[in-house]
Amino acid sequence: MDMIQDWIIINKIKMGDLDAWEALVHKYYDEIYFYCVRRCYGDCDLASDLTQDIFLKLVENISRYRFTGKFYNYLYTIAVNTCNNFFKKKHITQIELTDSLVSDSENSLLNEVLHDEEKMLVKKALDSLPDVQREAVILKYYHNLKVKDIAIITGVGVSTAQSRIYQGLKKLEKVLEREDFL
Known part of the structure; x- marks a missing residue:
């Protein structure tokens, strides 16, 4: 069902439907953001920047996307490569995840998603x-x-x-x- 839904959304995007972009971002943003939070040792600001980069790369490359597999594999591939490239270019110091790194609005959502791993x-x-x-x-x-x-x-x-x-x-x-x- 998800593959069909993604197929419909992506076809609408390829036809210029801006609302479809919003639907796609809404569907996958949190997953990609929290993947980046984990890859960035809890640095929410860096994770937010990387998430934006990932979706910008998606915007740039969506016209070349072919339905040869699950869309989320394609999106996660972009996410993995973006994070890997960032960490290859810039070595960051590992930091501990603390409430001070997270804004109040992100804090409740982050606590919910990161419940067990904190x-x-x-x-x-x-x-x-x-x-x-x-x-x-x-x-x-x-x-x-x-x-x-x-x-x-x-x-x-x-x-x-x-x-x-x-x-x-x-x-x-x-x-x-x-x-x-x-």
Whole structure:
């Protein structure tokens, strides 16, 4: 049903329907924003900037989009590449997620979405993973994507995506078991 709905919206966009753009952004903005928040170690301002960049890239490239798979795979591929390119160009310091980073309006929504992951130990453990494993774990467990979709989004084979998730989980387990981590 979602694929059909996306197909209809994207066809309207390709025909110049501005309301369809609004519908598409409304449908996917929060998902992409919170993916960026997690990739940016909780920096909401940076996540907002990256989310805007992602949707601008979508605007620039929507005319070339072909319905060869799920649209959200295409959108997440743009998101993953945009975040990866940003972090390759600029090394950022990992920061802790605190309420002071979040405006009041974002705070309630962020608390709702990040409810379980705000436990500092889990967040620090996740942030300690290598980027490719962290990315795979975030896509799998925070965005409920299938391994096949993660493989498509990240441009690797299914076995590599599975391996990244498995290795990431093993490392998370080890980090969380270490007493010196506390």
